[in-house]
Amino acid sequence: xxxxxPSRLARRAFLGSSTAAVGGxxxxxxxxxxxxxAVGGTLSAPHHAARANRVIWLTMAGGPSQLETFDPKPxxxxxxxxPMPESLTKGQQLAQLQxxxxxxxxxxxxxxxxxxxGIEICELFPHLGSVIDDVCLIRSMTTDAIxxxxxxxxxxxxxxxxxxxxxxxxxxxxxxxxADDLPGFVVLTSLGRGGQNQPIAARQWSSGCLPSxxxxxxxxxxxxxxxxxxxxxxxxxxxxxxxxxxxxxLNRIQQQRFADPEIETRIAQYELAFQLQxxxxxxxxTSGETAETLALYGCQPGDGSFxxxxxxxxxxxxxxxxxxxxxxxxxxxxxxVKEGVRLKAEEIDRACMALITDLKRLGMFDDTLIVWAGExxxxxxxxxxxxxxxxxxxxxxxxxxxxxKGGMVHGAxxxxxxxxxxxxxxxxxxxxxxxxxxxxxxxAFSVKFQGLDVRLSGVEGAKLITPILA
Numbered sequence: 001x002x003x004x005x006p007s008r009l010a011r012r013a014f015l016g017s018s019t020a021a022v023g024g025x026x027x028x029x030x031x032x033x034x035x036x037x038a039v040g041g042t043l044s045a046p047h048h049a050a051r052a053n054r055v056i057w058l059t060m061a062g063g064p065s066q067l068e069t070f071d072p073k074p075x076x077x078x079x080x081x082x083p084m085p086e087s088l089t090k091g092q093q094l095a096q097l098q099x100x101x102x103x104x105x106x107x108x109x110x111x112x113x114x115x116x117x118g119i120e121i122c123e124l125f126p127h128l129g130s131v132i133d134d135v136c137l138i139r140s141m142t143t144d145a146i147x148x149x150x151x152x153x154x155x156x157x158x159x160x161x162x163x164x165x166x167x168x169x170x171x172x173x174x175x176x177x178x179a180d181d182l183p184g185f186v187v188l189t190s191l192g193r194g195g196q197n198q199p200i201a202a203r204q205w206s207s208g209c210l211p212s213x214x215x216x217x218x219x220x221x222x223x224x225x226x227x228x229x230x231x232x233x234x235x236x237x238x239x240x241x242x243x244x245x246x247x248x249x250l251n252r253i254q255q256q257r258f259a260d261p262e263i264e265t266r267i268a269q270y271e272l273a274f275q276l277q278x279x280x281x282x283x284x285x286t287s288g289e290t291a292e293t294l295a296l297y298g299c300q301p302g303d304g305s306f307x308x309x310x311x312x313x314x315x316x317x318x319x320x321x322x323x324x325x326x327x328x329x330x331x332x333x334x335x336x337v338k339e340g341v342r343l344k345a346e347e348i349d350r351a352c353m354a355l356i357t358d359l360k361r362l363g364m365f366d367d368t369l370i371v372w373a374g375e376x377x378x379x380x381x382x383x384x385x386x387x388x389x390x391x392x393x394x395x396x397x398x399x400x401x402x403x404x405k406g407g408m409v410h411g412a413x414x415x416x417x418x419x420x421x422x423x424x425x426x427x428x429x430x431x432x433x434x435x436x437x438x439x440x441x442x443x444a445f446s447v448k449f450q451g452l453d454v455r456l457s458g459v460e461g462a463k464l465i466t467p468i469l470a
Contacts, residue, residue, distance in 0.1 A: 041176030046439025051403025051470070052369035053178075055171065055434065056313050056324045058352070060344075061152070062198050062331030065378035065388050066396035067417050068341040071139050072111035072120045075415040076380050080106030084381050088418045095146050095390035096334070097383060104416065105382035108338035117407035124345035127353035133407035134356055134365075134400050136468045140411025140420035141395045143376050143427050148198050148332070151375035151392070156204045158431055158456045165208035165447075166216060167431060168323035170456045173207075173214045174440055178320030182283070183217040185323045186316055188309040194343035195330035205325065209449040216325065219284070219312075283315055297354040307351035314358050317368055331374055335387035356400055369402030369437055371430075380417040393419040397430070403437040405470045428462035436464050 067073055084102040111120045114129030119137060121129055128135070145151035150160040157164040165173070168185035177184030187205045191197065205216030255263040286294075286301040289311065294300065299307035306328040313324045328348060333340040352372065359365040377395030378388035394413040400406065411423035432442040435456065442457040453459060 041172070041174050043174045043440070043445075046175070047441040047444060048436075048439055050437065050439030051367070052401070052437040053367040054317055054322050054324070055168075055369045055371065055402075055438070056317060056355070057167070057326070058310075058348075058370065058372045059155075059325060059327045060331045060348075060372065060374040061200055061327050061329045062148070062195055062333075062374065063151070063376045063378060063390055064331045064344070064374045064396075065333060065337055065341060066139070066394065066413075067107045067378065067380060067388070068109050068122055068337060069125070070121050070137055070396035070398065071394070071413060071417055073107055073380065073413075073415065073417045076104055076417055077106035079104040079416065084416070084418075088414070088416065089381075093146055093392070094379070097379065097381060097389045102381040104380060105388065109341065115407060119407070119409055122341075122345070124342055125349045127349045131353050131356045131400075134360075135398050135406055136400065136404045136408050136410060137396065137398045138410045138425055138465070138468070139394075139396050139413055140422055140424050141373075141377075141397050141427070141430070142420050142424060143392045143395065146376060146390050146392045148375060148390075149201070151390075152200070152204050155373065155375050155427055157208065158428055158458050162203055163206070163208050164454065165210045165214070165456070166205045167434070167456055168205060168216050168325055169207040169210050169214040170435075170445070171323045171438060171440075173210050174435075174445060175322060175438065177322050180320075182316065182319055182321055184321060185214065185216040185325075186321050187216045187218040187325050187327070188312060189218070189327040189329070190304060190306040190309050192306070192328055192330035192344055192347050194333075194336065194340035196332040196334070197330055198332050200327050200329065209447060209454065216323075283319065284312065286311055286315070293358065296350075296357060298350040305351075306347050307354070310351040310355045311358075314355060314362075314364075317359070317364060318362070333378070333387050334389065335384045337378070337387050359401065365401045367402055369404065369434065370400045371397065371434065372399070373397040373430075391418075399468065403470050405468055408468065410465065410468050423467070425465055426462065428458045428460065429465050432457040432462040433465045433468070437469075 067076065082104050084104050089102055110123050112123040112129070113120050114126075115132040117133050119132045121132065121137070143151060143154055145154045145160050153162060153164070154160050156166045158167075172184035185205065189200060202218065205218070207213070207215035251263055254260075284302070286308070289301070293311070297307045297311045299305050299311060302308065306326065309326050313326060316324050331344060355370065356365065359368050374395065377391045379391040381389070383389045394417055411420060411425060413419060414421050435442045435445060442455060442462060446453040446455045448454070
């Protein structure tokens, strides 16, 4: 702001004067403010009746193989070791197999039918199979990106360009938060076994061109959930509250002068941090959960596992967090996909079932949208004899709860699992459908950025995946 001349500062303050009182309002409600004051949404009301009130997005970081999880391919098994038909692959984009001999690589595990719906999934996922009638499995998802970081960006923001808002930021920007003592958008990560530990950058939950108050907040699942959350020795909560109030008052003076939304963010974030000191320790302490619940998830309090994070996701949902994103890493199987997926199934199978079961038990399943997805799929061709390369033309995702029709399969890939051919869906379609279930019309939900309309669902004609809607 220092680079702006005084006349421009005056105009900026004048044009934003209607919001100048926000900082004062937030400060006045330091210890008992409404959820709207914590993080208010920009939509005065949803565009239409919402089916879901919150989202739990389960990110399988690294790119899970659909061929060892949710997309059975008996023909590919028949052709194991034989050359991949050139008619499918000629001129196609590949990540690390470009110019190499392409041989079919059959599914490494058997598939089994589960539930009354008889949906076939890999036999390594019996717990998920026990609730498959609550799940909608999409076998025809496609994405634009073929390498990890841009693929994560695309799945999270609808763009491969860094700096666009993440989906959690879009949702809280539109609808605000329900919790008055927790962020509206929370991220948890866990580390798995049996794959390559791809890094996850904080820009994946950035607010991008939206005000920074809508960015995701990462809570660590082991140790201190937020660094420096504990007050230093000798500092009482009352003294700290007075400090926060004084800092807030100074920021309010700045806000009255400049009407800068980032100053509002600063006020809100100081206050939220103060609230987190009381709310987060109780949230993260799962020792009060019953033995039955811990056994359901298959975790121990504070063990940092994906299962423990699923339990924390349920607790966050109970407390009004709008968007909860879990990252579980090590799904990148360029080699050893057979053993790697077996290890991943051990880590997530029971927990995914438990999350669905627990939400149903608490009466929260019908208004909680659960999405399970990686950043791309894997090739039906072998890499190094035991693994699979990145692939963007066919992948599997699943959804449950929050207005989703359970016990169904939507779309299909070809008989070798190379490309989606029936009811082809895109990441933009998935984002549009998610927003629709939250009561938001994706075509009417945008911001101006660098002279262009920016949408989570893009501007390329995303469509709702209507057959999967209950």
